Amino acid sequence: MEENQNNSKESSVKSEIIETIKEVIIVIIFFLFIRAFIFENTKVIGPSMEPTLHENNALIVNKFEYRFTNPERGEIIVFPYKGDPSKHYIKRIIGLPGETIDIRDNTVYIDGEPLEEDYILETMEPRGDIAFPFVVPENTYFVMGDNRNNSSDSRYQDVGTIEKSKIIGHAVIRIWPLNEIGFVK
Template sequence: MQYVIAKRSILWGFVFLFALVLAILVNQYVVSLSIVSGTSMRPTLHNGDRLLVNKWELLFGNPHKGDVITFEDPEEKGRYLVKRVVGVPGDIIAVKSGQLYRNGHLAKEPYIDVSIEDGDVEPTKVLPGTVFVMGDNRHRYASRDSRYQSVGLVPYGLISGKVEIILWRPSLSAFL
C-alpha cells in the first residue's frame, strides 16, 4: 500500500513539475498577459486594460508598421511600455505641423483622434534592427516614445511581443 502511495506521489510530482516548466516556457516564448498602466495609448488602449501579448510571432519575424508592441523601457529595467510601431528600418519619420510623415508622405493614422501637440520632429532615419514607436495619445506630453531621447529608436532586442487582443477592459465592467 505504501509503495502505491509513494509511486503516485512521485508521478504527481513529475506531472506538477512538467506543468510548471511548460507554463514558464509558454509565458516566456509564446504568450503572456499584460496590464496597461497609463493613458499614452488612448483611444486604442485604456488604463487597466488586460492584454494578450504574442511573443511567438516576433521570435521569427520583425514588427510591422501599425503593430502595437510591448518593450522594455530603456531607462528602467523590468518596466515595459506599450506603443505603436510607426517606422521600420529604412523609413524616415518626421512630424510637421501636428502630422506624422513617413518617407515624405503624410501617414494615415485612423487610430488617433487628435493632431500631434508635442511639436515638430526633425526627419529621423530608422536604423536597421530598430523601430520608431509612438503612443496613440498625441496630446502634449501624453506619451514617452521614440520622439524623446529617453526612449529613442527601440532595438529589436528590447521588444517583448505584439499585442494581439484586449482580454478585458475594466471601464466596461458594471455591477447589476
C-alpha cells in the same frame, strides 16, 4: 497477510503521490516554457495608448512571432524602457528601419507621405526633444503612443527608437476587462 496488504496500500499511495508530483512538475515546466518563449501577459499603465488601449487593460503578448518575421507598421509592441528596464512600454510602430519620419503641421510623414492614422482622436501637438526629419536607424523602430499629446515615445531621446532585439513582443489579445476581450487592432 494483513501486514502485506498494509505494505501494498502504502506502496500504492507513495506511487500515486510520486506520479502526481511528476505531473505537477511537468505542468510547471510547460507553463514556464510558454511564458519564457511564446506568450506573456502584461498590463497597460497610463493613458498613452488611448483610445485603443486603456489603463489596466490586460494583454497577451506574442513573444515568438518576431523570431521569424519583422515587426510591421501599425503593430502594437511591448518593450523595456531604456531608463528603467523593469518598466515595460506599450506603443505602436510608426516608422520602419531606414525610413524618414517627419512631423509637421500636426501630421506624421513617412518618406514624405502623410501617415493615415484612424486611431488618433485629437490633433497632435508638437512634442519631443529630437530633431525632424529623423531617419530611423537600421534594425530599429520608431514608436508612438496613440494618445500623442500624452505619450513618452520615440520623439524623446530617453525612449528613442527600439531595437528589434529589445522588443518583448507583439500585443495581440486583450483579456481584461471581460467586455473588451478580443484581438488588439
